[in-house]
Amino acid sequence: MNPFWNWKTALNSGLYRGIPFAIATWRSGLAEIAAGAATQFALFALLAGLTGALAQRLRFHRPRWRAALVLMICVPLAVHLVEWTVHETLNPGGRRAGIFVSWAQSALSMATQWILMRRGLFLAGESGHPYWRDFLLLPGVVGELCRRTLKR
Numbered sequence: 001m002n003p004f005w006n007w008k009t010a011l012n013s014g015l016y017r018g019i020p021f022a023i024a025t026w027r028s029g030l031a032e033i034a035a036g037a038a039t040q041f042a043l044f045a046l047l048a049g050l051t052g053a054l055a056q057r058l059r060f061h062r063p064r065w066r067a068a069l070v071l072m073i074c075v076p077l078a079v080h081l082v083e084w085t086v087h088e089t090l091n092p093g094g095r096r097a098g099i100f101v102s103w104a105q106s107a108l109s110m111a112t113q114w115i116l117m118r119r120g121l122f123l124a125g126e127s128g129h130p131y132w133r134d135f136l137l138l139p140g141v142v143g144e145l146c147r148r149t150l151k152r
Helices: 007-024 030-058 064-090 095-118 131-151
Strands: none
Touching (some): 030 095, 064 095
């Protein structure tokens, strides 16, 4: 059974979203940077748990182009509408630059999640491995993807 929330994607996203947001907003001052990065961590830990579960559910969906459309266009649009609203409400400085970086990350992240989940990594619930094992298997899967790409 597929989970409603994927804790692995939530943790991964929360960790790697805060730092680029902080870098993109560096001109705003330390308090604003910290507030923006903390907001980004909390927001994306929540949202990525939900979207990660969706990616897990759609990993073998046919036709693939429909799953790709949902995961790489519709999900980022919805997520960043929520993100913009949260940042407008909380008003951390430099949010436009940070949200642009975040939007680019989302498209790449959803594509990567989808590919990795199709190969059994970062799945939550009964389908998944222990979290540490996902990272242990990651180099082999990335190597396989690189070899396949070079063969084309």
